Amino acid sequence: MSLQKLLSSSSRIAIRSQLRKPSPLIAFSRLQSTMAPKLKDPSLFKQNVCYVNGEWVPAKSGKTFEVHDPATEHLIGTCPEFDAADTASAISHAATAFESFRHKTGRERSKLLRKWYDLVVENADDLAALITWENGKPTADAKGEVTYAANFFEWFSEEAPRIYGDTIPSSIPGNRVLTIKEPVGVCGLITPWNFPAAMITRKIGPALAVGCSVVVKAPGETPFTPLALAELAHRAGIPKGVVNVITALQNTPEVGQELTTNPTVRKISFTGSTPVGKLLMKQCSGTLKKLSLELGGNAPFIVFDDADVDIAVAGAIASKFRSSGQTCVCANRIFVQRGIYNEFAKKFTEKVQQFVVGNGFEEKTTHGPLIHHKAVDKVEEHVRDAESKGAKVVLGGKKLPEKGPNFFEPTVITDMTTDMAMAKEETFGPVAGLFPFDTEEEVVRIANSTQVGLAGYFFSRDLERVHRVAEHLEVGMVGVNTGLISDPASPFGGVKESGFGREGSLYGIGEYQVTKMVTYGGMGKALQSS
Ligand SMILES: NC(=O)c1ccc[n+]([C@@H]2O[C@H](COP(=O)([O-])OP(=O)(O)OC[C@H]3O[C@@H](n4cnc5c(N)ncnc54)[C@H](O)[C@@H]3O)[C@@H](O)[C@H]2O)c1
Numbered sequence: 001m002s003l004q005k006l007l008s009s010s011s012r013i014a015i016r017s018q019l020r021k022p023s024p025l026i027a028f029s030r031l032q033s034t035m036a037p038k039l040k041d042p043s044l045f046k047q048n049v050c051y052v053n054g055e056w057v058p059a060k061s062g063k064t065f066e067v068h069d070p071a072t073e074h075l076i077g078t079c080p081e082f083d084a085a086d087t088a089s090a091i092s093h094a095a096t097a098f099e100s101f102r103h104k105t106g107r108e109r110s111k112l113l114r115k116w117y118d119l120v121v122e123n124a125d126d127l128a129a130l131i132t133w134e135n136g137k138p139t140a141d142a143k144g145e146v147t148y149a150a151n152f153f154e155w156f157s158e159e160a161p162r163i164y165g166d167t168i169p170s171s172i173p174g175n176r177v178l179t180i181k182e183p184v185g186v187c188g189l190i191t192p193w194n195f196p197a198a199m200i201t202r203k204i205g206p207a208l209a210v211g212c213s214v215v216v217k218a219p220g221e222t223p224f225t226p227l228a229l230a231e232l233a234h235r236a237g238i239p240k241g242v243v244n245v246i247t248a249l250q251n252t253p254e255v256g257q258e259l260t261t262n263p264t265v266r267k268i269s270f271t272g273s274t275p276v277g278k279l280l281m282k283q284c285s286g287t288l289k290k291l292s293l294e295l296g297g298n299a300p301f302i303v304f305d306d307a308d309v310d311i312a313v314a315g316a317i318a319s320k321f322r323s324s325g326q327t328c329v330c331a332n333r334i335f336v337q338r339g340i341y342n343e344f345a346k347k348f349t350e351k352v353q354q355f356v357v358g359n360g361f362e363e364k365t366t367h368g369p370l371i372h373h374k375a376v377d378k379v380e381e382h383v384r385d386a387e388s389k390g391a392k393v394v395l396g397g398k399k400l401p402e403k404g405p406n407f408f409e410p411t412v413i414t415d416m417t418t419d420m421a422m423a424k425e426e427t428f429g430p431v432a433g434l435f436p437f438d439t440e441e442e443v444v445r446i447a448n449s450t451q452v453g454l455a456g457y458f459f460s461r462d463l464e465r466v467h468r469v470a471e472h473l474e475v476g477m478v479g480v481n482t483g484l485i486s487d488p489a490s491p492f493g494g495v496k497e498s499g500f501g502r503e504g505s506l507y508g509i510g511e512y513q514v515t516k517m518v519t520y521g522g523m524g525k526a527l528q529s530s
């Protein structure tokens with residue numbers, strides 16, 4: 001069957017996602033303009049095809065799934081519903097490509113990544129438009145994400161030529177020991193929808209820098225940005241089969257099963273929720289793959305009496321409401337010491353009142369919709385739970401159906417207590433709960449009383465306290481007097497059930513390497529006199 005025919009038949013059997021199934025409010029939203037962005041380069045918008053072995057291919061079954069704009073629930077387009085066999089084929093092409101790509105020099109790989117970086121920067125407006133369209137975040141945030149995403153390519157293009165082994169003094173006379181850092185092999189990369197570009201480039205950058213090939217399973221909610229990145233990889237001249245981007249929605253578990261059990265895949269790097277991370281780890285055990293897991297958090301954000309309250313308020317706003325609260329490092333529990341609690345709550349609420357909620361394409365919008373109605377329902381449940389246990393909703397607290405089906409008011413709640421759902425799990429939405437506390441010992445104990453440990457933040461001007469608290473927080477990343485910690489130069493990752501492995505920075509490189517030790521015997525003899 002010709003590709004053309006396959007594509008048209010595939011659209012007929014499109015599978016609608018349960019999660020993104022339009023809510024009853026769709027009737028309302030259809031009255032709105034579609035707000036489909038006009039791309040400068042429309043060929044970046046790839047429908048019904050995935051990128052495998054340097055070619056654009058549909059699912060062999062011809063099945064597709066629909067992707068909807070979270071702001072309006074209008075249809076954006078359709079994508080291939082890859083299955084296990086399609087995935088196995090992508091893995092096999094990645095394995096073939098690996099055999100030659102691994103032998104390129106670091107400098108050659110660096111130039112390829114740099115070229116890809118340049119193309120991402122050149123096409124930043126279109127990539128940002130795709131992000132806003134399928135994820136909902138405002139244009140300014142989407143542009144910020146594109147810069148962040150591109151910077152991982154830049155950072156790792158600079159690391160690629162500087163991959164060194166060690167020379168090690170042996171304990172055995174006459175032996176000489178060295179190590180070679182080798183690429184681990186074919187990598188399966190699985191990422192979520194909240195950063196459709198950056199979560200992927202943060203993994204592909206180091207993988208390619210060291211000489212691995214990859215099969216990326218793009219998130220079903222936001223596949224078009226990853227597919228546009230694949231088109232730019234093609235234009236950058238990344239050799240065929242080195243980068244493969246595949247899509248699935250209903251078939252996600254079977255694609256995940258194939259990636260985690262196929263013996264050719266030597267590494268899985270996953271960003272997403274803790275329950276899915278645990279499942280993938282179990283599935284990987286059969287073939288003992290190298291693993292990086294970047295999982296959920298429940299970030300404490302602590303403001304001590306000795307902090308600069310205005311700086312702490314600005315930090316809390318930036319941390320809590322980034323991407324409408326849908327960031328793994330978002331402040332989830334805001335603890336404020338009793339002496340400044342009222343002042344902080346007042347100033348914080350005043351700032352939140354200034355937010356403009358709306359479609360991400362509208363210029364004035366500061367905060368967009370949530371990703372889907374399940375996310376909105378969870379946020380509402382957390383607010384109602386807090387209210388029912390005695391907390392006070394001082395701002396917001398309700399869905400915003402007049403804006404669209406997936407909007408929720410930016411919300412501030414005071415008098416939070418640790419028995420509330422928001423204290424125990426990620427809300428992943430625009431709701432800030434303020435917990436009062438009395439002592440440093442008490443707040444650090446409560447902050448640590450969770451099974452996850454991704455990011456933690458605190459504000460204080462006492463140098464001794466700064467060191468003490470940073471050392472006692474059980475998290476992988478600490479922000480002191482700042483609410484924004486993400487940077488390609490910094491190691492990103494968690495402890496406890498937030499996972500393991502580090503992304504970005506020099507440490508990100510090691511996640512995609514294996515260390516080979518070589519011992520030379522019979523060395524170290526005296527110089528020959530003849
Ligand atoms: N630590 C980090 O760096 C980080 C970054 C972003 C998001 N997150 C976390 O991600 C979560 C939000 O994303 P989500 O709700 O989409 O998470 P999720 O775990 O449901 O999904 C993440 C990705 O995994 C895929 N997936 C789901 N089930 C799978 C399976 N059985 N096999 C293979 N792939 C599967 C999804 O399609 C998606 O692409 C939050 O918990 C957030 O904290 C963590």
Ligand SMILES: O=CCCC(=O)O
Nearest residue numbers: 194326327328329486
């Ligand atoms: O959502 C988690 C990742 C966001 C970030 O890298 O700052």
